[in-house]
Amino acid sequence: MKNPIENLNKVFDSRIRLGIMSALLVNADVSFNDLKELIEVTDGNLASHLKTLEEAVYVKVTKGFVGRKTNTTYTVTRAGEKAFKQHLLALEQMIRKIK
Amino acid sequence: MEENKEHLDALRDIKQMMERSSRFISLSGLSGIAAGACALVAALYTWQIFQSYQAAGFNFRHMAFEPNGELRLKLLVIGGITFTLAMSLAFIFTYLRSRKTGIPIWGTMARRLLWNTVIPLFVGGVVVVRLLDVGLHGLIAPSCLLFYGLALLNGSKYTLPEVRWLAYGQIILGLINLWMIGYGLIFWALGFGILHILYGSIMWWKYEKQ
Numbered sequence: 001m002k003n004p005i006e007n008l009n010k011v012f013d014s015r016i017r018l019g020i021m022s023a024l025l026v027n028a029d030v031s032f033n034d035l036k037e038l039i040e041v042t043d044g045n046l047a048s049h050l051k052t053l054e055e056a057v058y059v060k061v062t063k064g065f066v067g068r069k070t071n072t073t074y075t076v077t078r079a080g081e082k083a084f085k086q087h088l089l090a091l092e093q094m095i096r097k098i099k
Numbered sequence: 100m101e102e103n104k105e106h107l108d109a110l111r112d113i114k115q116m117m118e119r120s121s122r123f124i125s126l127s128g129l130s131g132i133a134a135g136a137c138a139l140v141a142a143l144y145t146w147q148i149f150q151s152y153q154a155a156g157f158n159f160r161h162m163a164f165e166p167n168g169e170l171r172l173k174l175l176v177i178g179g180i181t182f183t184l185a186m187s188l189a190f191i192f193t194y195l196r197s198r199k200t201g202i203p204i205w206g207t208m209a210r211r212l213l214w215n216t217v218i219p220l221f222v223g224g225v226v227v228v229r230l231l232d233v234g235l236h237g238l239i240a241p242s243c244l245l246f247y248g249l250a251l252l253n254g255s256k257y258t259l260p261e262v263r264w265l266a267y268g269q270i271i272l273g274l275i276n277l278w279m280i281g282y283g284l285i286f287w288a289l290g291f292g293i294l295h296i297l298y299g300s301i302m303w304w305k306y307e308k309q
Contacts, residue, residue, distance in 0.1 A: 015109075015112060018109060018112060018113060018116075019112065019116045022112070022113045022114075022116035022117045022120070023116050023117070023119075023120035023121075025117065026117045026120060026121040027120055027121055030120065030207075031207070034120075034206065034207050037203060037206065038116065038119055038120050039116075088110075088113070091106045091109060091110055092110075094103070094106050095103055095106050095107060095110075
């Protein structure tokens, strides 16, 4: 039998990236500032993790404006949703196995 | 074993983040208790007013059909004060809770919750004002309960899901009241008073008790 650990997605190793994905899955879109507040990280840190997710094509960035201020929002892509669900499944399998 | 804990932690993180990012969870049970207490005190006070009118040979249940200008004004003032006081107290307790949990009170989630409850409440307010205008006093109490219940039901998607049960309670009371016109005060005391206190106590017990 294949070791379920192989199904764990490396991209979701980081707690911050896991947090971003969790928030995006239950909301149509989430702004950069809301993510920052929710996850409690610095701008730079959050931006770099978002970049990783963007490069994996798990999240989509939309740049807009609220008045004159830029308002960047993020949405999860189909690929991102699929990858995240697989990761959850793998976590579940791991826990079952060790138990 | 160590690894297992790590995965469980990850799952817990995910669950927590999904909840925190989609719902306004700082709503305090104490808010419900305080609002309910306000409503009960106001209902008791109003009851006494009714008693004094009754002693003077006035049947308060006729109010539902035949308005009395002086009494109407008194009731409106009591209602206004109760509403303001209950809302302020509810806000204070929720504000204190949000400071404790470290979740900002005015975020996307709070805005969403507010917007989704304010619209049905506002429509209900317009309906009640019209009922008052045309003298259909007996329908005011059930309308308040019904619109408040529907507002809560709509808002429950954006806050603690248990609010749904409070909403069902208000709607049921409102519906029964539709066929028991003239007993509005009793239904208000039950809905805005007892139900709020019951809901608030359960929520406080479940989430805030240390």
